[in-house]
Amino acid sequence: TQLLEQSPQFLSIQEGENLTVYCNSSSVFSSLQWYRQEPGEGPVLLVTVVTGGEVKKLKRLTFQFGDARKDSSLHITAAQPGDTGLYLCAGASSNYQLIWGAGTKLIIKP
Amino acid sequence: DAGITQSPRHKVTETGTPVTLRCHQTENHRYMYWYRQDPGHGLRLIHYSYGVKDTDKGEVSDGYSVSRSKTEDFLLTLESATSSQTSVYFCAIKGQRDTEAFFGQGTRLTVV
Numbered sequence: 645t646q647l648l649e650q651s652p653q654f655l656s657i658q659e660g661e662n663l664t665v666y667c668n669s670s671s672v673f674s675s676l677q678w679y680r681q682e683p684g685e686g687p688v689l690l691v692t693v694v695t696g697g698e699v700k701k702l703k704r705l706t707f708q709f710g711d712a713r714k715d716s717s718l719h720i721t722a723a724q725p726g727d728t729g730l731y732l733c734a735g736a737s738s739n740y741q742l743i744w745g746a747g748t749k750l751i752i753k754p
Numbered sequence: 755d756a757g758i759t760q761s762p763r764h765k766v767t768e769t770g771t772p773v774t775l776r777c778h779q780t781e782n783h784r785y786m787y788w789y790r791q792d793p794g795h796g797l798r799l800i801h802y803s804y805g806v807k808d809t810d811k812g813e814v815s816d817g818y819s820v821s822r823s824k825t826e827d828f829l830l831t832l833e834s835a836t837s838s839q840t841s842v843y844f845c846a847i848k849g850q851r852d853t854e855a856f857f858g859q860g861t862r863l864t865v866v
Contacts, residue, residue: 688857742853
């Protein structure tokens with residue numbers, strides 16, 4: 645069974661601080677995605693990484709796919725209250741099904 | 755906007771009653787999915803469909819059935835609701851890139 649472990653499960657920090665969220669597995673994924681979910685809404689796709697070692701930037705968010713395509717990280721620089729939400733990673737298995745992490749609940753305090 | 759509408763958005767039902775949740779999409783996507791989301795578990799796949807009348811089970815399919823008689827509609831039925839099925843249910847479609855998912859707004863179901 646493929647598993648994706650996200651850490652930390654919960655993070656509360658002050659506005660302006662930096663943070664990193666991790667998504668780890670013992671399995672290799674063909675691609676990995678990051679989603680953000682706000683209360684009462686469905687998850688919204690932020691980014692897809694495909695190549696081992698790939699780095700993608702979305703404004704203050706930096707996403708990295710591990711060289712072996714087993715892990716990924718999301719780094720937020722100078723966090724803002726608008727970054728508050730549940731961050732989910734999902735890995736694509738060989739049969740194109742998505743394996744989901746349990747999520748990181750992020751709160752940015754003004 | 756992937757044009758996904760879920761109904762109802764909220765429902766409270768009694769244990770033992772049947773419940774049907776509806777997912778409607780407007781963009782003719784072939785693949786549709788039903789997930790449930792519970793604290794600490796992330797998203798878990800219940801059933802999915804890869805075409806009209808073509809469906810398959812996910813990891814938590816017990817107690818659920820689905821039907822897809824039209825491309826645009828994917829129905830999830832709880833045959834006899836139990837308290838363990840209290841959850842938030844999300845419908846999703848597969849995007850143009852094979853592995854990307856786009857979600858509806860969810861249905862919050864409470865079984866009392």
